[in-house]
Amino acid sequence: MAHALYTQLDGKRILVAGAGVTGAACARALAKRGSVVTIVDEKVTELDVFTIITPERVKFSNFDLLLVSPGWREDHPVVVAARTARIALINEVDLAWSLKAPGQKWLALTGTNGKTTTVELAAAMLRSGGLTAIACGNVGTTVIEVIESTEKYDYLVLELSSFQLHWLEDAEFVSSAVLNIAQDHLDWHGSFDAYAKAKLSILDKSATAILNSDDGEIVLRTTHWQGRKVFFSLDTPSPGEIGVVEELLVDRAFVADPQEAAMICELIEVTPTVPHNVSNALAAAGLARTVGVSHEDIRIAITEFAPGRHRIETVLERDGITWINDSKATNPHAASAAIMSALSVIWIAGGLAKGAEMGELVERIKSRVRVAILIGEDRELIAKELTEHAPQIEIIRVDAPAAYSKGGESNALMESVIRTAHEHAKSGDTVLLAPACASMDQFISYGDRGDRFKLAVEKVVRDGK
Template identity: 65%
Template sequence: MSFSQDLEHKKVLVLGAGVTGIASARALIGREASVTIVDEVVTTDSEFLIVQPSAVDVSEFDFVLISPGWKESHPLIQKAQVSHVTLLNEVDLAWAIKEERSPGQKWLALTGTNGKTTTVEMTAAALRAGGVHAVACGNVGKTVIECVESNEAYEVLVLELSSFQLHWLKRAEFVASAILNIADDHTDWHGSFESYAQAKISILDRTMTAILNGDDKEVVTRTTHWNGRKVFYSLDTPGPGEIGVVEEL
């Protein structure tokens, strides 16, 4: 049975009525799932009925799809885990659909504290200039699931992934991943800088090639024991297999 078939007539609770939640809800309904959306701030939507978290019993659902930004400590997520309800996220849902719809589509992923949006947009633009039908998505532009289901038939998706998205990621795989930098950020959500940094580094769990900032101490130190192919870049003279800057040639 395919993942899409597994969703048919199943009850899915979507946490969050933002861009990601709404795009995910559309994809789920397109696969004949029964969808309920909850949000603590958004109360109305032209397309969907939005309910308050207090109005649902999580244990009655087959799946809970978590939008980025919802903390693992949230009572609905805690109840879902206790009730053994399967947790989903938009990127993994998009990956499952991609595997059925466009198995040849390649995904590149990028994270970092600063510079993500500029870099993914430049990467997608460079690919397009080289004749590859590519688009930047994820935490920038369209959602990943919208790009997977697009009639554009993209050859490559260049994903900008936040630490929130990486925290929940379980299934997606990338041809290559990049980590630009790691600095103190979002510790209120992750609980500590260590947890935040681990979320960033976890992008390497789903790739065999990593493009890494050789000038960032946190990136270099935290990837020391990773055994995949590493390509470091720097503003200094590069070593063998690295990317850098050489002056006065």
């Protein structure tokens, strides 16, 4: 049932915090329903016909509600002022929930890594089973944009970030999956405990939880949750679980007799067949089974599915050297998964660490890495741990050439990185962009970083320029 705050939007004076993709979509949806919308943003000055003000100009006596975009923190002066003025806060996902079509059902997924691939695979499984479904949320298309579109869906599969979950109150899910919990966004949440609690708050909105029992944090932190828990792992599943038996993915949770096991697919049909990708396929299958998609339809979706760009994406194979773009590995946990799927790695890393520590990552991957090529603002965090825990790994720092500027036409930085990697790589090596850091110090986004990597590999390695 819709929260009272969302039922009477006509005439409400609403301040939207943030003029980015989410804020803009919410502002349009609210204005369409008769709300008087103002946007507060420190950088954007124009958006459609909306009035945009800077934070210092906000007077909450002029507003009834504050809609908070997910990246805004509790300690932002605008949020603090709203709470002081006892102005109610609303958010995009709950707004979309209040406006959704009757009968539409939502599934959700969170985790530190693998979210986008898994929600897209889960949505593909639902479509394979004849259901109208779309992946949305943190995945690219906002939830409110899907609700506002002319396309009608029976099911939404939401990718939810820790920021979105922090603000979420009203939305409810048929089922949700938690893939993993590792250090990330500690600069935003303040501590790992606060981050983990935000992630696992998804369970309080869910009837069934699909949980990774290979992740100790998830197992420990869900002990007292009272809903239906279905664990998945890369081990042989017990009754009521999903897992792997020899060369098969099997379901012992959503079957008539838990003593029996139904085949989901063959291990080799999950591509790429690396551990974290198999784990993600199990999670997606669990979500799909909660809404009745058959094992056969799930298998069809798995065999036809191709992971998105910038996620363990093979760019080139030449002279026994494989060049892989995993620019989406923006934290240590994701980088570790990518590195451990290869045997001898030239590792390209660095950027903005977002408060994450690198020691555990280096300990885990030190036997796989031959050379580390480091770039970006926080590269010394990685260099320090490599020097201390893996002195056998050669460290090469590459600075941005004078010709390079963030977002500019020159690709001199990544071309310099690729030339360095090319000089050091030998047959059997994997040259892997898995930065363990965010990209915004030197690139527009992780997509921009990955695209520049691919262009540089094609120019330097393939074309020899």
